[in-house]
Amino acid sequence: MASSVIRSYVAKNVDSLAIVGAVAVAYCGLKLLRSIWRGFSVFILARALGLSVNLKRLGSWAVITGSTDGIGKAYAFEIARMGINVVLVSRSAEKLADTAAEIEKKHNVKTKTVAVDFTAGPEIFDVIREQLEDLEIGVLVNNVGMAYSHPEYFNLLDDKVRVIVSVLSCPLTLMTRLVLPGMTERQKGVIINVASASGVNPVPLLTVYSATKAYVDFFSRALQTEYRTKGIIIQSVRPFFVSTKLSKIRRANLFVPTPTSYVRSALATIGVETNTFGCMSHAFQNWLYDLVPKPIYDRLSLSMMVATRKKALKRAAKQD
Structure with a gap:
């Protein structure tokens, strides 16, 4: 009965349906x-x-947090390659020294290192402020971050959840507050905030990480609106997977670039896009996700995260 009604309706409205189609x-x-x-x-x-913007014209120094691994390290090397001196901020003094020496040898620029633990209290920003005094900072890259060891249900997270919220939101906000007055005074500067594609669409079982990355994105977008008439660019960079220790993906491919190739592409978008996925393959991934109806996207996302969680727990059980 229902099928005959549908056939009758289609037959009567075939022209209208063709137009709609x-x-x-x-x-x-x-x-x-x-x-x-x-x-x-x-x-x-x-x-x-x-x-894209010539970063060297903005100031003689760039500051990069989380600069001894992955995307942050790639930003440090690529910015130094432009002839800009770099301040490397990270936790390990030893890794900072090694990275600084490598940059100076390869790119013949000056470096400074600031060893601080961003999981500590607000007093570390007094240390950073002292180290940045009298430097003409044209670029700030807020990259420091941390992630879940594996996808997990919110109620099963341990106290690390507090640390994740703190590290992904406070350093970015307070580092921006440190350098922005100087940029405003000179009417030029670029602040690059490394967010994540997981801050664009919520990711279950990575709930806290996803939500704090949304903060990074919204913070950047609002700040760009505030300061776009003052000669300052605040860019939100929203990568999908990059082959880093944080992502636990070792082999790069078309959709998972190396940190260097990703950062080189992302830097070329400064002055072109204030909200960027960084490279063409990541922009294409986002376009594909946008085609999927949200209820279906949510179910697929949950299914993927549950499967990843099971694999991680299985590996952990074998190691024990």
Whole structure:
């Protein structure tokens, strides 16, 4: 009975349904073309035309937090490659010294190191402030972070949840507060805040990490609106997976770039995009996710995280 009613309705309204279908296809086609053009213009055309900001003109020093591994280390090397002196801020004095020596040898720039533990109290920012005095800071990269050891249900998280919230929100906010007055006075500067694609769409079983990365993104976007008329760029960088220790992915591929290739691409978007996924393959991943209806996306995301959790717990049990 129902099928005959549907057939009858379709037969009577075939012309109208054809128009609706054509409009829907045209809309999706235009949206696809717009996304392709945006990706091409941001990640290929802008770089070829040299539209990104020349960071060397903003100041003689750059400050990078979380600068001895992964994305942060790649930012330090790529910025030094531009001839800019770098202040490396991280926890391990030994790793800082090694990274600084490597940068000086490879790129012939000055370095300073500040060994602080961002899980400590607010007094560490007094230490950082003293080390940054009298430096002409043109670039700040807020990269320090930490993640879950594996996806986990919120009620099963230990006290590490407090540390994650603290490390992913406080250092970024207070480091920005340290350098912004000087940038405002000189009417130029760039602040790069490394957020995450998980802060764009919520990720179950990584709830706290996802939520704090959303804070990073919103903080950056609001601040950019405040300071865009003052010659300052605040950029939110939202990577998907990059082959780092934090992601636990060792082998790079088309969709999981190395830190160096990712950062080189992301730096080329400064002055072109204030909210960027950093590279074309990550922008394409986000476009694909946007096509998926939210209820389906949520179920798929939960299923993936549950499966990852099971594998991690199984590995941990074998090690014990």
